Amino acid sequence: MKLYFAGSIRGGRADAALYARLIARMQRRHRVLTEHIGAPSAFPTVEADMTDAEIWKQDMAWLRECDLVIAECTTPSHGVGYELAMAQQWNKPVHIFYDARRAVLSAMLTGDPYYTIHPYESEEALIAQLDALLEE
Numbered sequence: 001m002k003l004y005f006a007g008s009i010r011g012g013r014a015d016a017a018l019y020a021r022l023i024a025r026m027q028r029r030h031r032v033l034t035e036h037i038g039a040p041s042a043f044p045t046v047e048a049d050m051t052d053a054e055i056w057k058q059d060m061a062w063l064r065e066c067d068l069v070i071a072e073c074t075t076p077s078h079g080v081g082y083e084l085a086m087a088q089q090w091n092k093p094v095h096i097f098y099d100a101r102r103a104v105l106s107a108m109l110t111g112d113p114y115y116t117i118h119p120y121e122s123e124e125a126l127i128a129q130l131d132a133l134l135e136e
Contacts, residue, residue, distance in 0.1 A: 001030045001134075004066035004092070006084070007037045009047075011077035016040050018123065019072060022130065026070070030134065033062040063087060070130070073109070074099040081108075088114050095133055097126055 003026055007019045020038030027035065036047065047055050063069070069087045071080055073096050087094050093116075098105055100119035109115055118133075120126040 001067045003030050003032045004063050004069045005032050005034045006071035006080045008075040008077035012075045015075050069094040071096045074103045
């Protein structure tokens with residue numbers, strides 16, 4: 001399965017290490033099109049020499065290509081919100097994960113029945129939910 005993993009880049013990198021661990025886990029059995037989201041830098045190497053228009057074009061191509069969107073939304077991000085809306089428009093299944101101890105999601109996400117929302121309170125709980133979703 002081709003997965004589009006969405007997580008904050010310019011909105012804040014506090015969860016970059018978590019993103020990297022999740023991506024590595026998903027890559028055991030699936031292809032993660034956006035593996036660079038787990039890079040520790042604010043601007044991952046894959047995007048370093050790209051214009052904003054090129055980044056948008058590449059991300060939209062990956063989003064169209066994917067089978068499933070997985071978003072970690074604890075750190076708010078305008079870009080992730082945009083990606084989630086586009087995924088819905090293109091009828092891509094979307095699963096949103098967030099740390100309920102640190103964040104409250106927007107009603108625009110939690111109130112929309114299209115999205116499957118997965119609050120978690122520990123990384124272990126997040127991994128268990130992700131594994132169940134991906135049948136690992």
